Amino acid sequence: MKMSRCLLAVTLVLSPTLTASADSPALQPYGFVRLDGILNDSPMNSAQSPGWVLSEVANPTDPDQVAKDQGEINIHPRLTRFGVNIAKTTVGNDVSIAGKIEADFQNGGSESRQAVRMRHGYFTVSRGVWEVLAGQTWDVISPLYPFVNHDSMMWNSGNPGDRRPQLRFSLRPQVGEGNARIAVAVATPNAINNRDLDGNGIRDGSYAMLPAMQGLAELDLSAILIGVSGHFHRDRVVVDTGTALAESDFDATLLAGHVKIPVGKRLTVIGEAFTAQNADDVRAGIGQGINQALNKEIRTVGGWGEIRVQLNQRWSVAAGGSVDNPKDADLSDGMRTKNQAAYGGLGLRALDRVQVGLEFIHWKTDYVNAPDGDANRVDLWGRMSF
């Protein structure tokens, strides 16, 4: 009896309530426990969080070369996730506050001592159609992502947009029967690539004394979502000209479009496209931003598209493809010139709160004057949500 009263008390404390006030905001815990079982039939740059296939050599002659079709298996719980929403609370004069902290375990450490990673940590202040967000969350740009690969999300293979610290201003006016969203943000450059090419101990985007800037305009009409977004930041690198030290600037830009169109009740067509340069910090260019040998930004184009079908309340399936294609003129020997994937996935709500997924990705990465790599990747995962 005592135990159940205790559980009841805990449940009452943790449950979302409508009694949130400025003095005691309601906390809504959420998350899931997850296990992934992965099989890659060929070497990728990362087994758990892949971005591309390594160049495969049929008959390696030195240990640095990667043997063709040398795969690996990997079983891990790192995508287990926990978070807490701080419920939207009115604090007077129609002003509301809210927030979120969310973490998982995909942050290094051994395979039994996984390090916690912050995914989101932000608060918002809103009034009417205005909202200010401060903290870390998704990039403003390229806000959609594919059905498969919940770890590295087809980043560097056609899907840009990661998470980073930012101060964001959003406006959500009503437009006819639907809504529009306009957002601008100042954000941290090099939050993903941690770039310090000159090794002077200062990240090159910070050294340029400019924050990253992102913007987005989006329309949500009759369940059709369509939008454009952009990113800019500048990397400043100290270079030794042989006679003196000079500074060299490399601009990072990305212009993207996204669309999501429901067709009937069960089918959705969804995708994004982009053109960019020096864009590895937003996950475009196959992890390549600047070619130091040529002293230039690497330009690239790409995107992804898929069809999702919600067969019924339990089963969902999706199939699609993605590509990231850096301009060959900006690359040197050994660099990645094209990254393509074709994929399919299915999800099953097996029990209340228990979901199982099976994903297949065929991946191919081309190199400049080096052998290409192709891989088949299977990910079988299960999770229990709370």
Ligand SMILES: [Ca+2]
């Ligand atoms: Ca995206």
Ligand SMILES: [Ca+2]
């Ligand atoms: Ca630097």
Ligand SMILES: [Ca+2]
């Ligand atoms: Ca290319």
Ligand SMILES: [Ca+2]
């Ligand atoms: Ca292969």
